[in-house]
Amino acid sequence: MHPVARLRCLVLLLPVLLPAASLAQRTSEGAVVKSEKAPVFSIVSPEQVSYTLSRGDAVAGMTEDFPNPTRWVFEASGSRVRVAYFRSDMPGKFVSGWMEARDLSPFVVDGSCDPGGAPFAMKDGKHSWNRCFEKARDERLAALRREWEKAPAPKAP
Secondary structure (H helix, E strand, O other), rough: OOOHHHHHHHHHHHHOOOOOOHOOOOOOEEEOOOOOOOEOOOOOOOOOOOEEEEEEEEEEEEEEOOOOEEEEOOEEEEEEOOOOOOOOOOOOOOOEEEEHHHHEEEEEEHHHHOOOOOEEEEEEEEEEOHHHHHHHHHHHHHHHHHHHHHOOOOOOO
């Protein structure tokens, strides 16, 4: 086969030869707080509450596996999951912590808004949820609101 023809075949077959995962957009995970008040812990095990989120607030899953880049899926440790969230007293900056999984109603986020699947957009140096995260959050929140109209919220321990 002529070298140019071989190169053309390789270019045409490249998408088939590469693993599908490397070509696909990464999805991420998020959740809506379903408890009236849900504590966020600064570290996974002790009972040190660093912040409290309210029913309807949103969080993103977060997994840090140094030196690999952060993945935006829930990392579990016991009954808790690692989350990224926004605090009302720190606009435009996300922080991380740990929450009880039972306080959350999870959803999957389409990764097409960010090549790495990050749930954030940045404008003028400030983070916010990106449109893919907001769409998934809004869909989950609408379903939860229908459930909440029928039954009271579970109480946080």
